[in-house]
Amino acid sequence: MDRVSTGVPGLDAMLGGGLIPARPYVVSGPTGAGKTILAMQFLAAGLAKGEAGLMVTLDEPPNEVKANVVAFGWNLDRLKILDATPDIKAHKRQRSVIDVGTTMDVRDMDQVGEIRQSSQIRAMEVSIHGVQKMLKQEFFQRQERTREKYKRIVVDSITALKMFSMGGEDSRIMIQSFMRFLSELEATTLLVSERLNPKILETEFFLCRGEIRFHKSLDGNVIRRAVSIEKFRGSRFDDRVRPMSITNSGVSVDAQGVVAMTGGRLAALGQEYLEQRMGEEVTTVIESVLKMVEDAHRMRMAVTDIEHAISRAMLQIQRRNYQKAMKAALHAQSVIRERLEKARQGPPPPPPPAAPPPPGVRR
Template identity: 30%
Template sequence: MQRRAWWGGIEGGAHARRGRTRTGSGSLRVPTVSTPLWPPPCLVRRQGHEAAGILRGLRRRTAACCKTILLVGGTGVMTLHRLMLGQLRDADRLAESPLFENGAGFPRCVHSLQVPDPGERTMQDGMAFVSSGVPGLDEVLGGGLRRGFVYFIEGDSGTGKTTLGLQFLREGVRQGERTLVVSLSETTGELATAAESHGWTLDGIDVRDLTGKGDADGAPVLFHFSETALEERVGQLLKALEEARPQRMVLDTLSALRILSDRPGALRRHMERIQHRAHQLDCNLLMVDTAFGEELLHPRSLAWGILRLERSVGDYGPQRRRLYVPKLRGQAYLDGYHDMRIRRGGIKVFPSLRAIPDPAAPEARTVSTGIESLDTLLGGGLLQGTSAALLGPPGTGKSTLVSQLALALAGSGEPGAVFLFEESVETFFRRAQGQGCDLGSRLENGALRLHQVSPAECSPGEFAHRLRRLVEEEGVRFVAIDSLNGYLHAMPDDRFMHTHIHDLLSYLGGRGVITLVTMTQTGPLAIGQPMPVDLSYLADTVILQRYFEAHGAIHTAISVMKKRYGDHEHTIREYRIGPQGLVLGEPLTRFRGVLTGVPEYVGEESPLM
């Protein structure tokens, strides 16, 4: 009968001591583990389904007293090897693994399995992960960085690689972890200056300066053996790793080692040594590097994940920054580009809205617009969780209608936010006040918020993040974008305008938010003029505002061209804007061709306002 044995002793204060486990056929000597293990390991000696059950129990039993489980048993060692490499970490899957079945005998070797600390966040497959310390990045990565693996941070100069590395280390300091930065390109003073520019210090971070700047003391160099220099530099790096034994480490930058390698594959072999030792120490290692190079000089296949930082400079305005994940093993992440920003205080990433699953939409109800005749035109009002587009040429009163709707919805218990892309908050407020819409009380009690947005300084991802924060954290139920023309100017690539707006409206609709967007059409009559974006299929409701000429004067007309949910009035009504705001008249039944701008009067007496 096989029995379980527990090894709690540490030989020489560093290594697991030798021991014996008795079986029915004799005894087995367990060799000394080459890697220091602390806290003491637990040894489990079982096979197949029985060992899987023991591991499940040990996850609960040993979490408070040990960090490592040693497993001995037949072909199960191969399974444990996969576990150590992160290919299979869940003990529940051990019994299902073909490599674990029908093991015969016990090999003379020991493998270890790390057990997550109690309360430590874990992925769905049971592997622990740690926070990157960069707001928004953990969400992009699907939860964070897996513990004990190597990640590459790629990008050109000035994209924020070192800043991201420092944020990663500062998060480790905040959590009480040992941190190390090995700098091969910047001195300690230069790193301190970079940290100071963000209001940080390097306190708690072990800094090892391996730049070699000033080491020569001006002595001339007659010749230099690059391979010898590479071996020496890697040796210094491994020595720093052994001395600090960090839980988080940043190597900045890999290109400093690449220039010392003159033989294909030499750099990769050295990187494998560093990767292996970091994995043994359960250390998260971030390697900073440029975004180009062949595989032998840029061993991307060694990385568990790769983060690539990019920036672009347009003809006007500040540079735009974004991030994407070209590679990440073993976990679901948000694919595609994500906008990011570097300000004092570090990097902030804005995850793309298109990849965020919509929650179950709440039960929708119809909300009054506060204008009885407009409610009639809309078939009762606006439905929660839908979007409405106001289309028309300049001066037809789109912003006035937005202010009236915002006032009415805020008063009916729908807290809202209006984003202004073309005018200041003061201009919007003064105009609304002059047209009978007193927004002051709604602004004071927080039921309504006005936000001025500069398209040149706010990326689409950052704007979507602001919207998401207001909806999810502050309970906003009504959002107006005035106007969409200004918002589209913030799009760096107009090929994806439709997709981005569709994702934005879909997200807000999934949250039960009423969304109102305005779009200005060019020309006084806007007849036959193309729109920057076809909102007819993106928006649930389309409200059309038009000029028309009659009896020697310019008049305005409004109609509902589309309503996806429910019926609506199909008439065209005249409206006027005065001290009481927007006032609608009766349907224009005695005119033909109103939407052309030059209608034909077919009645006997004037029905106009």
């Protein structure tokens, strides 16, 4: 299968040769991690091969995008850039805000000059629909003009697109539609996304066909950068976190390098799940002990120490010390079981509820 180069050899190696063409991908990471640089490098690599590229910018005006990549010395003159940054909102009543779709601003990178001034009469608002309409228009106009399609598209960023447009449930449908639209254009697309909250499932992350994630951490007073592939449909990939750096020729990834995972933030993924499971196990044990305590009461046995032990275990659960809670609960369980059995000499003891084994990963 043909692959599309990202423009970063190390990253291509991680991807097993490059991206599978004509699909949308997400580039994610914190601010300043190098997402936009990678996106521009991806477009530059396309231009070098004669593949037309389009940059849709929502975060920064084109003049800033241009200034930021000058240092890398890439030839981006023929790159088309679509300015979808919203205008300053006009705070006058009668002046309605117009959709960005009605005024097109697509130009070659070498034509990019000063920042576009907000219209004096009507401010432009950005909506997913507007950007989509504009993209569509530009895509087909280009096909008519030059008989060639855009092969590579970057949307920087989808986070901004979502924030500018209406929120709520409709934004999911809009993003689905927008990604379907991009798929139908059959261009390889990078959607730049800022990871906001890992506890929320964002539409673009499960609809995209692959995710390249940037990591940034502070080690002493040095910024350490790393990159990983989180998902890549239809292909094998290198699933390690690899060190990357930003040099004067752009993003560079060491596909053989090893990242020492400090901080434990990455390793802690899934911790919450294990804790929740552990909590459930402890609760089961405690419940069984409480039942036995009731039996003991009926038999007029002294079990105050057990009751104390159980309340201590419950306190540990509240503090999320599941290991300690489990230890206390299991101990109480064995003590009370023994006592009950002694008290019931003669009739066979009722089958004590078995303690569920502690959860663990068995290899």
